[in-house]
Amino acid sequence: MGQTANPTPLPLAGFAPGHFSLSVTGKVATVTLNRPEKKNPLTFASYRELTDFFLAAQKEEAIKAIVVTGAGGNFSSGGDVFEIIGPLVAMETRDLLKFTRMTGELVKAMRACPQPIVAAIDGVCAGAGAIIAMASDLRLGTAGSKIAFLFNRVGLAGCDMGACAMLPRIIGQGRAAELLYTGRVLKGEEAERWGFLNRLCAPEAVLAEAQTLATELADGPTFANAMTKRMLEMEWAMSVESAIEAEAVAQALCMQTEDFSRAYHAFAEKRKPVFEGN
Structure with missing residues (x-):
């Protein structure tokens, strides 16, 4: 069911x-x-x-x-x-x-x-x-x-x-x-x-x-979820050093999303964040 x-x-x-x-x-x-x-x-x-x-x-x-x-x-x-x-x-x-x-x-x-x-x-x-x-x-x-x-x-x-x-x-x-x-x-x-x-x-x-x-x-931060999936795929063929650099770039992009800001403000206001995927 x-x-x-x-x-x-x-x-x-x-x-x-x-x-x-x-x-x-x-x-x-x-x-x-x-x-x-x-x-x-x-x-x-x-x-x-x-x-x-x-x-x-x-x-x-x-x-x-x-x-x-x-x-x-x-x-x-x-x-x-x-x-x-x-x-x-x-x-x-x-x-x-x-x-x-x-x-x-x-x-x-x-x-x-x-x-x-x-x-x-x-x-x-x-x-x-x-x-x-x-x-x-x-x-x-x-x-x-x-x-x-x-x-x-x-x-x-x-x-x-x-x-x-x-x-x-x-x-x-x-x-x-x-x-x-x-x-x-x-x-x-x-x-x-x-x-x-x-x-x-x-x-x-x-x-x-x-x-x-x-x-x-x-219902989660879907831009970030998509980035996680992409990095899981890409990093199979990377060295650890390359993977760390790639993740630094990926995470910096995620930090520019509204969902990242929403999570911060929700934490500060002691409430659950509502993510919108952008």
Whole structure:
């Protein structure tokens, strides 16, 4: 269950998803992978549409945070066996490369979004579904979550959609290597211990808790939150010295925002600041 009361249309001009459901409550958009009868697999079309959504969201100032979840008690089973994997077997190298680059564009679009992305995970979260969870900024799950990077199970390398770059930074090199080499299932309680999940929730509450967290982020200093996300991304490739300098510049920019001034005056007046994202 989640914050679904009085959802409003997404304020993205002309965007009408056909391969997932989309709702907005306040400043939070919720994307729901919505093929529950097949555990919410991805298709060529849904990859493209999800990418287009996150590209559009980058320019949407009314949306301050995004939740990604799945319908019917599962997050996503990954690429549809018959709608994606079957056709891939028959493709030539050039078309295969177009496909793999297209899937990577989804992760790039998610990481380029200034909005924090919170994944609400229950049940199966496998293959490309696990990648979408990995590419989110925060992940809430359940004890029944089943996370698996299944690529080697279908004869592919674990280096898919940025997994070899991002997963070690979340759970560590050795643990990432284990998951990517074996494709084994990482269950919810272990996923929380390893740091893949930020916390565990009851299945009936995981979406609501993710939306509550997203609302808290959306009500925060969103310019500063976007800067935090950007620096977390950029500093992977920086030395400590370069990172300190980059953060000095980033923080100086944040100190010029009205939200910084609002926080000071609220503290001085012994009240809670009300941030507006500017």
